[in-house]
Amino acid sequence: MWCICRATSSRTSSPRCWPSRSTEPSRDCWQRSHPFVPESIEFRAAGVRTHPEGRTLLEPLDLLLAERRISVIGANGSGKSTLLRLINGLLLPTEGTVAVHGNDTRTMGRTVRRSVGFVFTDPLSQLVMPTGREDVELSLRTLRLSSGDRRSRAGEVLRRFGIDHLADRSSYDLSGGERQILALAVVLATEPRILVADEPTTLLDLRNDARVRSLIAGLDQQVVFTTHNLDFALESDRTLVLDAGRIVFDGPADDAVAHYRQLCSCAPLGGP
Numbered sequence: 001m002w003c004i005c006r007a008t009s010s011r012t013s014s015p016r017c018w019p020s021r022s023t024e025p026s027r028d029c030w031q032r033s034h035p036f037v038p039e040s041i042e043f044r045a046a047g048v049r050t051h052p053e054g055r056t057l058l059e060p061l062d063l064l065l066a067e068r069r070i071s072v073i074g075a076n077g078s079g080k081s082t083l084l085r086l087i088n089g090l091l092l093p094t095e096g097t098v099a100v101h102g103n104d105t106r107t108m109g110r111t112v113r114r115s116v117g118f119v120f121t122d123p124l125s126q127l128v129m130p131t132g133r134e135d136v137e138l139s140l141r142t143l144r145l146s147s148g149d150r151r152s153r154a155g156e157v158l159r160r161f162g163i164d165h166l167a168d169r170s171s172y173d174l175s176g177g178e179r180q181i182l183a184l185a186v187v188l189a190t191e192p193r194i195l196v197a198d199e200p201t202t203l204l205d206l207r208n209d210a211r212v213r214s215l216i217a218g219l220d221q222q223v224v225f226t227t228h229n230l231d232f233a234l235e236s237d238r239t240l241v242l243d244a245g246r247i248v249f250d251g252p253a254d255d256a257v258a259h260y261r262q263l264c265s266c267a268p269l270g271g272p
C-alpha cells in the first residue's frame, strides 16, 4: 500500500501521511511505509529568508525524510538547492530546525558534516587540488589515515568509479562529465552515511548518466538528490515537488512527476 505524505504547516515533527484513497492522516501508514531506514533527516518548521530584505527562499516546512532514495524536483529557482543545503548545515534555517540523525545542524554542524556528503552542481566548486588523485586524498584526510594508506585508498576509489585514468590530470583539463564523476568519487570516498547530490547527472552523456544512476541505485547510503531529469526522479522512493519555495507535492515518484508536469503545463496534450 502506498502512503501519500504531504508537507504541513503545523509545528509538529509528525509527517502527515494518508493511506492511499483515504482522507485521514495516519501515523501507522508512515511507519509501515518506512520499514528500512530507522534514522532520518528532520525539518521542523524550517524556513529560509534572505537578510536583510527578508525575501522568502523556502517556506517553513515540516518533513521527516527516511526513505533510501529521495528526489526533489521543481522549476528553476523553486528552492531545491536551498532545501539540500539545509541538510548539511551549509545553510541554516532562518526559523525552526533541521536535524540529521538527531543532530541539529545549527549546534552540531561538524558532526552533521561528517555524516553528510554533499555533491555540488558545479564540480569545480569542490575539486580544488592540482589532480583528481589529490582531491580524493584530501577528502580521505578526515579519516585520519597515513599518507600511504590515503594514496592506495584513493587509487581504489578512482578504479571503483572507472576514472583511474584521470588520476593525474588537472580537473581543469577534464570534461564536465568527467569532473562530475570525479566529484562524486571524492565525496563518496569517505563513505558518508548520507549522500546529498545537487543535480548529479546534469553534465553527463547517456552512458555516464546510466553509470551514475546505477551507482547511486546501488549505494547503501540514504541519498537525497535534485534533478531536472524526470526519468531519474522516477527511480526514487519518494519525491518532493517544489514551487516558489513551497513543497506542493510529497509522495510516490510517479504521482509527483505527474503533478509537476501539470504544474508547469507541460503535460502532453490529451494525456491523462
Ligand SMILES: Nc1ncnc2c1ncn2[C@@H]1O[C@H](COP(=O)(O)OP(=O)(O)OP(=O)(O)O)[C@@H](O)[C@H]1O
Residues within 6 Å of the ligand: 050, 057, 074, 075, 076, 077, 078, 079, 080, 081, 082, 083
Ligand atoms: N544567497 C542567496 N541570496 C539571495 N537569493 C538567493 C540565494 N540563494 C538562492 N537564492 C534565490 O533563491 C531562489 C531558489 O534558489 P535555488 O538555488 O534553491 O533554486 P533551485 O530550485 O535549485 O534552482 P535551479 O533548478 O535553477 O538550480 C532563487 O530565486 C535564487 O535566486
